[in-house]
Amino acid sequence: MSQEDKPLHFIRQIISDDVSEGKNEGKVLTRFPPEPNGYLHIGHAKSICLNFGVAKEFGGVTNLRFDDTNPDTENVEYVKSIQEDVKWLGFEWNGEPLFASQYFDKMHQFSIELIKQGKAYVCDLSMDELRAYRGTPTEPGRESPYMGRSIDENIDLFQRMKNGEFPDGSKTLRARIDMASPNMHMRDPALYRIKHSNHYRTGNDWCIYPMYDYAHCLEDSIECITHSICTLEFEVHRPLYDWVLESLDVFPSRQYEFARLNLGYTVMSKRKLLQLAEEGHVSGWDDPRMPTISGLRRRGYTPESIRNFCEVIGVTKFNSLTDIALLEHCVRDHLNKVTHRTMAVLDPIKVVITNYPEGQVEELDAVNNPEDESAGTRKVPFTRELYIERSDFMEDPPRKFFRLGIGREVRFRWAYFLTCHDVVKDAEGEIIEIHCTYDPLTKGGDAPDGRKVKGTIHWVSAEKSITAEVRLYDRLFTVEKPDAGKDKDFKEFLNPDSLQVIEARIEPHLAKVAEPGYRCQFERTGYFCADPDSSPSKLVFNRTVPLRDSWGKVKNK
RNA sequence: UGCCCGGUGGUGUAACGGUAGCACGACAGAUUCUGGUUCUGUUUGUCGGGGUUCGAAUCCCUGCCGGGCAGCCA
Numbered sequence: 001m002s003q004e005d006k007p008l009h010f011i012r013q014i015i016s017d018d019v020s021e022g023k024n025e026g027k028v029l030t031r032f033p034p035e036p037n038g039y040l041h042i043g044h045a046k047s048i049c050l051n052f053g054v055a056k057e058f059g060g061v062t063n064l065r066f067d068d069t070n071p072d073t074e075n076v077e078y079v080k081s082i083q084e085d086v087k088w089l090g091f092e093w094n095g096e097p098l099f100a101s102q103y104f105d106k107m108h109q110f111s112i113e114l115i116k117q118g119k120a121y122v123c124d125l126s127m128d129e130l131r132a133y134r135g136t137p138t139e140p141g142r143e144s145p146y147m148g149r150s151i152d153e154n155i156d157l158f159q160r161m162k163n164g165e166f167p168d169g170s171k172t173l174r175a176r177i178d179m180a181s182p183n184m185h186m187r188d189p190a191l192y193r194i195k196h197s198n199h200y201r202t203g204n205d206w207c208i209y210p211m212y213d214y215a216h217c218l219e220d221s222i223e224c225i226t227h228s229i230c231t232l233e234f235e236v237h238r239p240l241y242d243w244v245l246e247s248l249d250v251f252p253s254r255q256y257e258f259a260r261l262n263l264g265y266t267v268m269s270k271r272k273l274l275q276l277a278e279e280g281h282v283s284g285w286d287d288p289r290m291p292t293i294s295g296l297r298r299r300g301y302t303p304e305s306i307r308n309f310c311e312v313i314g315v316t317k318f319n320s321l322t323d324i325a326l327l328e329h330c331v332r333d334h335l336n337k338v339t340h341r342t343m344a345v346l347d348p349i350k351v352v353i354t355n356y357p358e359g360q361v362e363e364l365d366a367v368n369n370p371e372d373e374s375a376g377t378r379k380v381p382f383t384r385e386l387y388i389e390r391s392d393f394m395e396d397p398p399r400k401f402f403r404l405g406i407g408r409e410v411r412f413r414w415a416y417f418l419t420c421h422d423v424v425k426d427a428e429g430e431i432i433e434i435h436c437t438y439d440p441l442t443k444g445g446d447a448p449d450g451r452k453v454k455g456t457i458h459w460v461s462a463e464k465s466i467t468a469e470v471r472l473y474d475r476l477f478t479v480e481k482p483d484a485g486k487d488k489d490f491k492e493f494l495n496p497d498s499l500q501v502i503e504a505r506i507e508p509h510l511a512k513v514a515e516p517g518y519r520c521q522f523e524r525t526g527y528f529c530a531d532p533d534s535s536p537s538k539l540v541f542n543r544t545v546p547l548r549d550s551w552g553k554v555k556n557k
Numbered sequence: 558u559g560c561c562c563g564g565u566g567g568u569g570u571a572a573c574g575g576u577a578g579c580a581c582g583a584c585a586g587a588u589u590c591u592g593g594u595u596c597u598g599u600u601u602g603u604c605g606g607g608g609u610u611c612g613a614a615u616c617c618c619u620g621c622c623g624g625g626c627a628g629c630c631a
Contacts, residue, residue, distance in 0.1 A: 007571060007579090035631055070630060127629060136627050138559045172629055182560040184626055193629035212631050236561055236626050257562085259624090264568090270631095312580065314570045316563090319624050323568045326581050336594060371594070402592070411590060445590050456590050524591045551592040 009315040011256060012054055015227055019058050024226045028060030031225050032086065032093070033100075033216070035067045036078035038270035039285040039292045040085045042306065042327070043261040049310035050258070051229055052091040063223055064093035067100050069215045071199035079200075081285070085293040090303045100210075100219050101201045107210050107218050108162065110248050111173060111191055115154045119247050120191060121147055122157040123174045130172075133179070134187055140180035141187045147176060161194055164207045168194050175214075177243065185240045189213055217241040220253035228253050231260040232317060258315050264324045265475040266291045267483050267490055281494055282476070288531075288542050289476045289498050299473065300519050300529025300544030305334040321481065328545050335519065335527045335544065340368040340375055343413065343458040344506040344522035344541075346470060348387035350462060353418065355437045356384040361464065364444070366414040378509055382415050385462035387505045392457045393434055395423065400554060402455035404434065411456040413523065417442040458523045465505040468539035471531070472500040506539070514539055521547075 008016065019026050030051040034040065040048075052062045064086060068074050083097060114120035123146045125133060135141035149157070161171055173192040181187055191214040196207045210218075217240075220228045228241075235257045245252055262268060267276075268291060277285050286294035296306065309330040313322055343366075362382045369375035388404070397405040404410050409419040416438040424433035441448050445456075475495055482493040506522075514520075518530040526546035534540040 008573095009570090013573090033631095037631080067631070073630080130629075131627075134627060136559090139627095140559090141627090169629065184560085187627090190629050195629080209629095211629075216631085232562070233625060234631090238561095259563090312569075316570075318563055318570095320569065323581065326569065329581060332593090341591075341593095367590090370589090370591085400592095413590060453590090455592080458591075521591085521593085524593070547591080547593050549592070554592080 006057075006311065007314060010317070011050065011227075011229060011258060011315055012057070014256060015054055015058055018226070024224075026059075027226060028055050028058040029063070029094075029224060029226050030055040030060065030229060031063040031065050031220065031223065033065045033067045033219070034082050035070070035074060036076075036082060037070070037073040038078060038274055039081050039294055041268055041270070041273065041290075041292045042263060042296065042309075043268045043291075044085075045089060045293060045306050046261045046310045046313065046315075047229070047231070048086060048089055048091060049307055050315060052093075053311075054227075054229075060226075061094035062091070063095070063098055063225070065098040065100065065219060065223070067212070067216065067219070068199070068201065069100050069210050069212065071195065071197040071209065075200050081294060085297075088297060088303055089293065089306060098223065099201055100215055101199060103215075103219055103222055104202060104206055104210070106222060107215060108208075110218060110250075111210075111214075112155065112158070114175070114191075114247060115158060115173075116151060117247065118151060119176050120173055121149050121154050121176055122161065123147070123172050123188075123190075124170065125172075127169060130190075134184065135179070137184060143179050144174065144188065147188070158192075161192070161208050162206075164196065166194055168196055170194060173208075175240075175243070177240075183236055183239055185213065185237050186243070189240060213237055213240045214244060217244045217253065217255075218248075218250070220255075221245050221248075221251040224251050225253045228255045230255060230257055232257045232319070233260075257317065259317055259319050261313065262319070262321045263291060263327065264321055264480040265477050265482070266324070267477070269483070272483065272490060275491075276476075279491075281491065288471070289473050298529075298531065299542055300335075300527060301331050302334050302338075302519070305331040308334065324475070331545055332527065332548070335521065337371050338369075339519050339521045339527060341366075341370070341521045341523050342507050342510060343380065343460055344468070344470075344504050344525065344528075345387045345389055345458065345460050345465075346472075346502060346504045346522070346525060347390045348460075348505050349390045349393065349431065349434065351386045351388050351418070351434045351436055351459070353384050353386070353436050353438050354421075358384055360384065361461075364414050378507075380414060380507055380509075381461045381464040383461040383463050386412070386459045387462055387465065388412075388434075388457055388459045393420070393431070395431070403457055404436075404455075409439075409453055411442075411445050411453045412438075412459050413456050414445055415443075415459070416440070416445070417447060417451070417453060460505045460507055462505075464508050466508050466511055466539070468504050468506045468510070468541055470502050470504045470528070470541045470543065472502065472543045474498050474500070504541075510539065511536060514541075519544070 032051045055062045123144045133142050172190040174188045177186045179187045192208045195209050286298050288299035363379040365377045366380045392403040418436040418438050420436045422435040423431045477493045478495045479493045482490040514530040516532045527544040528541040531540040
């Protein structure tokens with residue numbers, strides 16, 4: 001999609017206006033601020049593409065900043081994976097990765113300033129008491145009995161909180177705003193809580209940690225972020241964001257909110273993804289069925305296709321549910337252009353060519369990618385005994401079936417026209433062999449007499465093909481909104497058939513080229529990607545996405 | 558029931574007071590050595606009611622519907 005084609009969604013509009021008005025000297029600085037408490041998913045990709053994309057469009061850059069203000073849930077494994085995923089998606093952040101924890105000293109200084117202004121106080125209310133004092137969305141809260149403490153007393157108490165004199169949960173530092181505000185977040189929100197926890201970066205330097213609402217705006221301001229883009233649920237936090245920055249008279253970063261991505265037949269919360277990984281419903285965060293970046297990567301998705309998806313879904317403030325078909329379209333669209341074709345038989349049945357010489361092997365030329373002539377050709381061995389898909393043969397086919405049947409002639413891709421004459425069955429009546437004859441004059445796939453066939457099917461040599469494990473994935477859940485039910489756990493909707501492992505027969509040349517991460521199209525079936533589990537001695541492929549199948553639709557009618 | 562934010566075909570979006578368009582999906586056809594790709598066509602929409610205006614998806618009022626807010630999570 002070219003620059004001009006990109007819709008001017010409301011975030012682009014705001015930034016474009018700011019730049020043309022000369023706000024911040026026309027500079028644009030955004031940030032991507034993940035909390036390192038889980039792996040990134042496709043919803044984060046939307047945010048990444050937005051933040052990095054829009055900054056770049058207007059000549060700006062983007063900071064990668066880890067919002068590590070809660071040491072209980074965060075760790076370096078996540079920090080590492082997040083950096084990998086952002087890079088893999090094709091984005092480059094400004095300078096070194098940044099960490100909220102780098103600013104703990106500054107944030108602490110700022111809070112002393114707030115206390116001195118009379119805008120913050122130490123509160124001894126317990127969590128339960130605070131809940132009672134806070135009121136509800138429809139009823140105002142009540143002022144804390146500790147609100148009237150003197151500035152000196154607050155400074156002393158806050159110092160002692162920092163020094164570790166008090167146990168977890170015994171005190172908080174709170175902003176003094178308005179307990180009667182209709183906005184719950186303005187009812188004297190907690191700024192700092194006591195947490196005697198070891199932080200993966202600051203160790204035991206701190207036993208008080210800043211809350212999101214206090215920390216995030218300051219992180220933005222300290223870095224002079226011009227446009228702080230976040231999701232809709234933070235909309236009601238914006239008055240507090242502005243309150244902190246205005247009270248401290250620091251760089252006025254501005255927060256803008258857009259609707260997070262919801263995708264059908266999956267879940268998008270880190271908590272739920274963690275649950276799936278930890279409880280073994282999937283093999284881990286990078287299981288190819290997961291909507292994580294690492295899962296999609298392992299599944300065979302390309303960064304280009306994910307970026308394109310993030311562009312076409314748009315950016316609005318409307319809560320929507322995006323059709324998974326759109327994501328699949330994006331990956332097919334890209335893979336169609338770039339992947340080599342190869343023949344792989346997923347559910348093999350043997351074909352014997354009764355008039356083909358025993359022991360003869362022909363190396364036939366096959367086109368690698370009809371969409372890209374520069375992809376060249378390869379040799380495929382053709383022999384007397386072949387495998388084809390079981391579904392490509394029917395003993396008593398309906399009229400619309402264009403594949404092999406008794407008395408029917410079809411083209412074997414890049415090879416010959418073959419006509420079926422007979423089948424061999426086992427004791428149960430199951431077909432175990434299909435007997436055909438070939439027409440030597442049709443070598444290469446065309447008949448010199450101009451004869452046409454309705455169907456072309458793929459095949460591999462029984463003798464020369466190799467085996468590979470193929471993992472066929474289906475949607476992880478059986479319903480479009482697995483987490484919609486209030487009384488039903490989302491795991492009740494897990495699809496028991498989301499993974500099917502089969503043994504396929506594939507073209508021998510794949511043994512040489514299919515390094516883990518190698519993507520290709522198995523003709524007529526789908527796009528596949530060699531898994532990290534794959535090795536030269538045991539090839540393993542993941543099905544990224546099946547090809548569109550208009551025959552499947554006809555058949556199922 | 559308080560406050561905040563939303564509502565355009567089946568889905569996702571565009572239209573910035575002036576012809577409701579695009580993409581995905583679905584359906585039909587053409588092309589094709591992949592029932593893939595490509596191409597063509599069809600289908601379906603401004604939440605309701607008032608107003609302002611020559612003219613409203615757009616501005617105003619009102620109703621309805623959906624989402625968010627009561628962590629010492631982010």
